[in-house]
Amino acid sequence: AQTVTQSQPEMSVQEAETVTLSCTYDTSENNYYLFWYKQPPSRQMILVIRQEAYKQQNATENRFSVNFQKAAKSFSLKISDSQLGDTAMYFCAFSISNFGNEKLTFGTGTRLTIIP
């Protein structure tokens, strides 16, 4: 079974600073996918970034980037130049590519607050 661990229940950072959210996972699979989802107060689940495990290059999306360390089973999210709109719960999630089992397994989330 796959597990995802987010060890930081809450974080806060000043606007315009950089913040890194941690995520570790456990799996015996070799081909899998990792995601960061954002859930603002509106409750909507929004995909932030996605990483395929077979790709060595870290994914980036504008101000969001990941540090994917496959051997260490670590997948951290870095938010640069943080903005007030980044305030949200952030969930790390894992999925394998296996017909019949493409469910997302989520971590417990990190509540991020951007301070003006």
Place this chain on the structure above:
Amino acid sequence: DTAVSQTPKYLVTQMGNDKSIKCEQNLGHDTMYWYKQDSKKFLKIMFSYNNKELIINETVPNRFSPKSPDKAHLNLHINSLELGDSAVYFCASSPYARSAETQYFGPGTRLLVL
């Protein structure tokens, strides 16, 4: 132009009642899912359907019965509601079942059982 929509957004009901939550996606995706988010914000898969066929059923009580009339719809019917069913229920969809494609989530339905 909502990609994944759910109705209702809020549902308040008495214990023992039966209720349904509807989900529709207009993305042309083959696979749809139901997730439950509890009071501690923990998200867990309940069901997935691929082209109207049940693929995943994660040890959910029999009181929960998903129904997929076509691949664009996945409804969730809950019988004999219990206090512990209070949660936010999210519907999601993804293009294919054979690869871990990105899942797109609906806005959620907040269910409160009194």
